Structures are given as C-alpha cells and as structure tokens.
Amino acid sequence: MLDVRRLRLLRELAHLGTIAAVADALAFSPSAVSQQLSVLEREAGVPLLERTGRRVALTPAGRNLVRHTEAVLELLERADAELAHARSGLAGPLRIGAYPSAVRALVPAALAELASRHPELEAMVSEVDPAGVAAALRAGELDLALVHEYDLVPGEPEEGITLTGPxxxxxxxxxxxxxxALADHRHSPWISAPPGTLCHELTRRACQAAGFSPRIRHRVDDFAAQLALVAAGQGVALVPHLGTGHCPPNVALTRLPIHRRTRTAFRAGAAAHPAVAAFAAALYAAVPAELRAA
Known part of the structure; x- marks a missing residue:
C-alpha cells in the first residue's frame, strides 16, 4: 500500500521542482525527503525519479502517480468536509491567508462577523502574497486564502487548488x-511593488499597453507608502480601490479601465467544508455593496 505522506512529497516535488524546495516547504531536511522518496520508489516497484547530477525529474510513471495523488488528496479533503458537517458546531483553528490591503480593509470586519456566528472557531490570519498561496495551501500552512488578479494579469490555475468566482x-x-492618463507619464519615475509580484507585472503591462515601458525608481510593496511617495513628488503609481483609504490630499486619483478581482482559494475538495463556507459568507458580508461581484 502506498503511503499518502510519501505521495504528498512526490506531489510537492512535481510542483516545486527541487528536493531542497520540498524540504523547505514541508519543514523536512533534504536528506529526509530523499529517503522517503526512495522508500516510495521501492513501494511502487518502478522508478519514479530520474537523477542527473544534482537535478531530479519525475519519470512518466512518477508524473502519472502524481496525477492519482491529486485525486486521492481531493477525496481526503471531501471526507474531512463531510466529517466537519457531522460535528456539532464549528470549532478549532481556521488558517486564513490574505494580501495586505485586504487584511487592513476587509478582514477585520469579516472576522468580527465570523466570531459572532461561530465563537468557537479560531480564525488565524497571515499576510501572504498571492504568488505564495498555492504552496502554502498544499503544505497545510493555510486552509483558505484571498488571492487577487488583474484584467491584464490573470491568475494561473494551480493543480490541487480550487478558486471561487470573483x-x-x-x-x-x-x-x-x-x-x-497613463500616456502622460511615459517619462515620469514610477513606484511599484517588487519584481515577482502581480502588482509589479500589472504596472509593466499597463504601461506597455499605453505605448511605453515604465522607469521604476522605487520598489515598495505597500500602497500607503506608495501614495506617500507620490505625495512627495517621487513618482506615480497604480493603486487599487482598497489601497486608497489614506490618500494624501495632494495626490490625484484617476480611475482607469482596469480592475483587480479577488477570489478565495482552497485545497481541491474543501469547497464544502463548513468553516471555509462560513468565512466566505462573512467575507462577502464585509465587502461594500458597490464592489461585490455580480
């Protein structure tokens, strides 16, 4: 019988690419990960990995086993959701990930609503960039998360992760x-989030659509700080509605035909879990009516 814990390691290797990354994500030592994967290969009876120097790749049999592993883990999530429905009341930890502007503007009200309906449920919030959500969900560090995408930077689907509609x-x-307009600032310095974030990519693509490449002077991953820099004459920036709550009086905000859309993400199979559904309902209640998706 194949061990689910070892199958999870193989699944993470398929997603993360290196044994070191798997070890870091799941709090193992690299040698322990290698040892467990070797045991899994013996259990499977066929080679699952191809080792070339320091690099490791999955064989066709390994990739096929990962596909079955995704299905097995989804079924386990569904089983956990059914058991949660059988219990009386919601209790215990609920680990929630959210990006900073949502943590500040929406999550407190959502948590207050959640606590009023389910006082025994212990919500635990962590700030996380949407780029890191899938790995955190797969590793069990989060139970659900808020992620965003932009019209010009759509989100990429992740195996084993389910996204709700906006x-x-x-x-x-x-x-x-x-x-x-954007085109008026082709020669202006720009203020953007660091490279590797969706916000940085939005700035780059929006400016390219306007016919120029932005000259980014400041890399700051906080919208309030970006607005303060704009107020100080240090450049211009693209800011979403939730990031404009403390806009300095000498900063002008010009609305653009671009939107940032927020979805909830969780492990495949967890959609029916009552704690996930309870937070989703509390979040929707906290969203201003003018921003709610149809």
Missing amino acids: VFAEPMYLAARTAG
Missing part, C-alpha cells in the same frame, strides 16, 4: 500629483 472587483487608479 468575490469582489475594485477599480484601479493612477496616483499622481495631477490628474492625467
């Missing part, structure tokens, strides 16, 4: 000392 959509704004 919960709400925010307009994006050009923040500058004076109102204007």
Whole structure:
C-alpha cells in the first residue's frame, strides 16, 4: 500500500521542482525527503525519479502517480468536509491567508462577523502574497486564502487548488500629483511593488499597453507608502480601490479601465467544508455593496 505522506512529497516535488524546495516547504531536511522518496520508489516497484547530477525529474510513471495523488488528496479533503458537517458546531483553528490591503480593509470586519456566528472557531490570519498561496495551501500552512488578479494579469490555475468566482472587483487608479492618463507619464519615475509580484507585472503591462515601458525608481510593496511617495513628488503609481483609504490630499486619483478581482482559494475538495463556507459568507458580508461581484 502506498503511503499518502510519501505521495504528498512526490506531489510537492512535481510542483516545486527541487528536493531542497520540498524540504523547505514541508519543514523536512533534504536528506529526509530523499529517503522517503526512495522508500516510495521501492513501494511502487518502478522508478519514479530520474537523477542527473544534482537535478531530479519525475519519470512518466512518477508524473502519472502524481496525477492519482491529486485525486486521492481531493477525496481526503471531501471526507474531512463531510466529517466537519457531522460535528456539532464549528470549532478549532481556521488558517486564513490574505494580501495586505485586504487584511487592513476587509478582514477585520469579516472576522468580527465570523466570531459572532461561530465563537468557537479560531480564525488565524497571515499576510501572504498571492504568488505564495498555492504552496502554502498544499503544505497545510493555510486552509483558505484571498488571492487577487488583474484584467491584464490573470491568475494561473494551480493543480490541487480550487478558486471561487470573483468575490469582489475594485477599480484601479493612477496616483499622481495631477490628474492625467497613463500616456502622460511615459517619462515620469514610477513606484511599484517588487519584481515577482502581480502588482509589479500589472504596472509593466499597463504601461506597455499605453505605448511605453515604465522607469521604476522605487520598489515598495505597500500602497500607503506608495501614495506617500507620490505625495512627495517621487513618482506615480497604480493603486487599487482598497489601497486608497489614506490618500494624501495632494495626490490625484484617476480611475482607469482596469480592475483587480479577488477570489478565495482552497485545497481541491474543501469547497464544502463548513468553516471555509462560513468565512466566505462573512467575507462577502464585509465587502461594500458597490464592489461585490455580480
């Protein structure tokens, strides 16, 4: 009988690419991961990995086993959801991931609503960039998370992760000392989130669509700080609605035909879990009516 814990290691290797990354994600030593994968190969009776120097790749049999592993883990999530429905009341930890502007603007109200309905449920919130959500969900560090995408930067599907339809959509704004269009700032310095984030990619693609490449001077992953830099004459920035709550008076916000859309993400099979559904309902209640997705 194949061991589910070892199958999970193989699944993570397929997603993360290296044994070191799997060890880091799941709090193992690299040698322990290698040892467990070797045991899994003996259990399977066929080679699952191809080793070339320091690199490891999955064989066709290994890739096929990962496909079955995704199905097995989804069934286990569904079983856990059914058991949760059989218990009386919701209790215990619920680990929630969210990006910073949602943590500040929406999550407190959602948690208050959740606590009023399910006082024994212990919500635990962690700030996480959407790029890191899938790995955190697969590793069991989170039970669900809020993720966002932009019109110009759609989210990429992740095996083993389910995304809901948009919960709400925010307009994006050009923040500058004076109102204007994107094309008016082809020679301006720009303020953006660090490379590797969806926000950085949005700035790059939006400017390219306007006919130029942005000259990014400041890399700051906080919208309030970006607005403060704009107010100080340090450049211009793209800011979503939730990030404009403390806009300095000398900053003009020009609405753009671009939206940021927020979805909830969780492990495949967990959609019916009552704690996941309870938080989703509390979040929807916290979203201003004008932002709610139809």
